[in-house]
Amino acid sequence: xxxxxxxxxxxxxxxxxxxxxxxxxxxxxxxxxxxxxxxxxxxxxxxxxxxxxxxxxxxxxxxxxxxxxxxxxxxxxxxxxxxxxxxxxxxxxxxxxxxxxxxxxxxxxxxxxxxxxxxxxxxxxxxxxxxxxxxxxxxxxxxxxxxxxxxxxxxxxxxxxxxxxxxxxxxxxxxxxxxxxxxxxxxxxxxxxxxxxxxxxxxxxxxxxxxxxxxxxxxxxxxxxxxxxxxxxxxxxxxxxxxxxxxxxxxxxxxxxxxxxxxxxx
Amino acid sequence: xxxxxxxxxxxxxxxxxxxxxxxxxxxxxxxxxxxxxxxxxxxxxxxxxxxxxxxxxxxxxxxxxxxxxxxxxxxxxxxxxxxxxxxxxxxxxxxxxxxxxxxxxxxxxxxxxxxxxxxxxxxxxxxxxxxxxxxxxxxxxxxxxxxxxxxxxxxxxxxxxxxxxxxxxxxxxxxxxxxxxxxxxxxxxxxxxxxxxxxxxxxxxxxxxxxxxxxxxxxxxxxxxxxxxxxxxxxxxxxxxxxxxxxxxxxxxxxxxxxxxxxxxxxxxxxxxxxxxxxxxxxxxxxxxxxxxxxxxxxxxxxxxxxxxxxxxxxxxxxxxxxxxxxxxxxxxxxxxxxxxxxxxxxxxxxxxxxxxxxxxxxxxxxxxxxxxxxxxxxxxxxxxxxxxxxxxxxxxxxxxxxxxxxxxxxxxxxxxxxxxxxxxxxxxxxxxxxxxxxxxxxxxxxxxxxxxxxxxxxxxx
Numbered sequence: 001x002x003x004x005x006x007x008x009x010x011x012x013x014x015x016x017x018x019x020x021x022x023x024x025x026x027x028x029x030x031x032x033x034x035x036x037x038x039x040x041x042x043x044x045x046x047x048x049x050x051x052x053x054x055x056x057x058x059x060x061x062x063x064x065x066x067x068x069x070x071x072x073x074x075x076x077x078x079x080x081x082x083x084x085x086x087x088x089x090x091x092x093x094x095x096x097x098x099x100x101x102x103x104x105x106x107x108x109x110x111x112x113x114x115x116x117x118x119x120x121x122x123x124x125x126x127x128x129x130x131x132x133x134x135x136x137x138x139x140x141x142x143x144x145x146x147x148x149x150x151x152x153x154x155x156x157x158x159x160x161x162x163x164x165x166x167x168x169x170x171x172x173x174x175x176x177x178x179x180x181x182x183x184x185x186x187x188x189x190x191x192x193x194x195x196x197x198x199x200x201x202x203x204x205x206x207x208x209x210x211x212x213x214x215x216x217x218x219x220x221x222x223x224x225x226x227x228x229x230x231x232x233x234x235x236x237x238x239x240x241x242x243x244x245x246x247x248x249x250x251x252x253x254x255x256x257x258x259x260x261x262x263x264x265x266x
Numbered sequence: 267x268x269x270x271x272x273x274x275x276x277x278x279x280x281x282x283x284x285x286x287x288x289x290x291x292x293x294x295x296x297x298x299x300x301x302x303x304x305x306x307x308x309x310x311x312x313x314x315x316x317x318x319x320x321x322x323x324x325x326x327x328x329x330x331x332x333x334x335x336x337x338x339x340x341x342x343x344x345x346x347x348x349x350x351x352x353x354x355x356x357x358x359x360x361x362x363x364x365x366x367x368x369x370x371x372x373x374x375x376x377x378x379x380x381x382x383x384x385x386x387x388x389x390x391x392x393x394x395x396x397x398x399x400x401x402x403x404x405x406x407x408x409x410x411x412x413x414x415x416x417x418x419x420x421x422x423x424x425x426x427x428x429x430x431x432x433x434x435x436x437x438x439x440x441x442x443x444x445x446x447x448x449x450x451x452x453x454x455x456x457x458x459x460x461x462x463x464x465x466x467x468x469x470x471x472x473x474x475x476x477x478x479x480x481x482x483x484x485x486x487x488x489x490x491x492x493x494x495x496x497x498x499x500x501x502x503x504x505x506x507x508x509x510x511x512x513x514x515x516x517x518x519x520x521x522x523x524x525x526x527x528x529x530x531x532x533x534x535x536x537x538x539x540x541x542x543x544x545x546x547x548x549x550x551x552x553x554x555x556x557x558x559x560x561x562x563x564x565x566x567x568x569x570x571x572x573x574x575x576x577x578x579x580x581x582x583x584x585x586x587x588x589x590x591x592x593x594x595x596x597x598x599x600x601x602x603x604x605x606x607x608x609x610x611x612x613x614x615x616x617x618x619x620x621x622x623x624x625x626x627x628x629x630x631x632x633x634x635x636x637x638x639x640x641x642x643x644x645x646x647x648x649x650x651x652x653x654x655x656x657x658x659x660x661x662x663x664x665x666x667x668x669x670x671x672x673x674x675x676x677x678x679x680x681x682x683x684x685x686x687x688x689x690x691x692x693x694x695x696x697x698x699x700x701x702x703x704x705x706x707x708x709x710x711x712x713x714x715x716x717x718x719x720x721x722x723x724x725x726x727x728x
Contacts, residue, residue: 109389143381145370146371252562257547258323260560261545263543265309
């Protein structure tokens with residue numbers, strides 16, 4: 001499934017039940033040449049180190065954060081590899097996101113406080129068995145006093161649960177009857193859509209329904225067309241179900257009374 | 267095979283998509299500024315209520331209801347005593363608030379530096395420059411026919427006008443809303459404008475819409491609101507004094523009084539970052555089930571608000587349709603002109619766009635005006651807040667609003683404001699005070715909008 005573009009953060013690809021992985025996010029450290037205390041120039045680069053609990057390497061699914069005036073982001077991860085077992089030497093850092101632009105115009109506000117989601121398939125490398133994450137923040141514009149990332153959360157790769165809002169009867173079509181009956185079925189369903197649809201109450205084997213030639217393989221309807229019709233139908237049923245109070249009542253008073261106090265400041 | 271319900275569904279989707287395009291950022295500076303500005307408005311209204319001893323809302327006695335119903339079509343003949351009422355705020359008060367917007371994370375040093383903007387707006391929002399504007403408004407280019415330029419008497423109609431009218435009629439026959447939006451970028455023929463705008467705004471005036479309007483009318487009859495007096499005062503002060511619009515005075519009351527009671531307007535607060543004012547039924551302070559919005563549509567009118575409706579009266583004469591067109595234009599466009607947000611069509615961005623365009627392309631003029639204490643935005647702000655209504659001649663205004671609908675953006679207002687300054691630059695360079703600059707720019711009624719825009723965007727040496 002195509003992931004949504006990285007912006008306001010309810011990732012549709014992430015199942016609702018997943019919780020962010022426990023990790024420690026350190027505050028950003030500015031990378032500066034020279035003495036930090038006496039040098040007044042702003043460095044424009046900061047690093048956020050995220051430490052994961054030892055011996056619990058993470059299969060990363062998604063990184064979510066709220067931007068706070070950072071212009072460009074680079075993400076590096078440290079991974080545990082089978083070949084590392086037994087070796088005491090330092091593990092390699094691998095770049096999985098390079099110079100990702102968060103603010104298209106760093107001197108202006110655009111993107112400065114947006115929410116971002118980075119999915120695993122947007123990253124440059126494999127992010128399984130991650131033991132540490134390092135975020136390198138860059139803000140080349142000198143007009144901003146501080147820049148950082150907030151509300152940083154890492155989501156592990158969880159169970160891919162079935163989407164709960166997809167009606168089960170749509171995925172239970174009898175296989176051998178599929179070609180002939182879909183067209184008839186979809187016509188039947190669409191005619192009953194206006195009156196409201198009840199799930200699971202539709203019989204699947206109605207070959208004689210408005211279909212020339214009845215049973216048999218003659219003139220199999222185009223599966224693309226049928227699937228489009230069924231999808232349209234599903235959208236319509238969802239809208240009907242969600243649109244419980246379609247009629248606008250428009251009353252602004254409470255039981256006929258609109259005798260009010262002064263306006264409230266809270 | 268298409269579903270019969272398809273047209274209703276796609277209409278609803280189209281309306282939702284239009285309204286959701288681009289919601290604003292909720293940055294800290296906006297929230298604080300908006301919070302204190304909104305509180306100021308509430309205090310002003312509350313103090314008016316207590317000083318004048320007039321309730322915010324009152325149920326009319328039956329006699330009064332009957333009387334109002336009888337003179338519904340001629341409310342303009344009423345001469346209530348409005349001398350004690352004052353508008354809750356005027357555009358210049360709002361400008362003061364916008365001038366003081368500061369981002370706490372932005373380095374606003376006391377020393378003048380490249381960080382400080384030379385204009386009044388100090389918020390670093392991204393605005394388009396002329397190359398980007400040329401790209402966005404490409405249909406206004408020199409090689410494309412425009413109504414407002416290529417339909418003038420010297421140009422033979424066979425060259426552009428006849429064909430353009432024919433295309434417009436086809437668009438209307440096909441009832442294609444997206445095509446209409448593209449079409450009006452080159453201007454609407456006068457005879458087709460009303461229908462084309464209705465097509466773009468998805469207004470069809472169904473029986474249920476007429477019924478809804480009648481229900482709003484009955485709400486007006488039943489309850490009298492303090493806000494009504496503000497509306498009366500505004501109409502008397504602005505539209506009634508205008509040569510073009512005074513004939514529509516009665517229509518304005520019929521639209522605006524109903525507008526105040528329309529709770530469906532509350533829906534636009536989901537993408538308008540402002541908060542509608544709230545109150546409680548008397549004696550039930552703090553109890554949420556007795557909380558109501560005031561006015562019912564959540565919008566407190568300011569000085570000049572009625573000018574948003576006045577030009578539409580030229581196009582629509584049936585009150586219910588006029589009402590719906592106005593309401594849709596308000597929740598799509600006009601609300602952005604008097605609320606604080608960082609949206610590209612929001613008033614803050616428009617102000618910054620205007621100042622940036624002027625500073626970049628007329629630097630001498632900008633510097634000169636600044637030196638004499640006549641910051642250009644002080645003059646152009648009122649034009650933009652009212653979308654130029656009441657400043658331009660009506661035919662020119664409608665050509666301008668054609669483009670607002672066509673491009674679904676208010677940026678053209680800022681471009682026109684800069685173009686007007688460019689047009690009168692020679693006179694402005696000679697003035698030595700704000701009052702003199704105001705005088706040079708006092709009368710815009712002779713201006714032709716489309717040539718100004720075209721020259722500024724496409725024919726000025728940059």
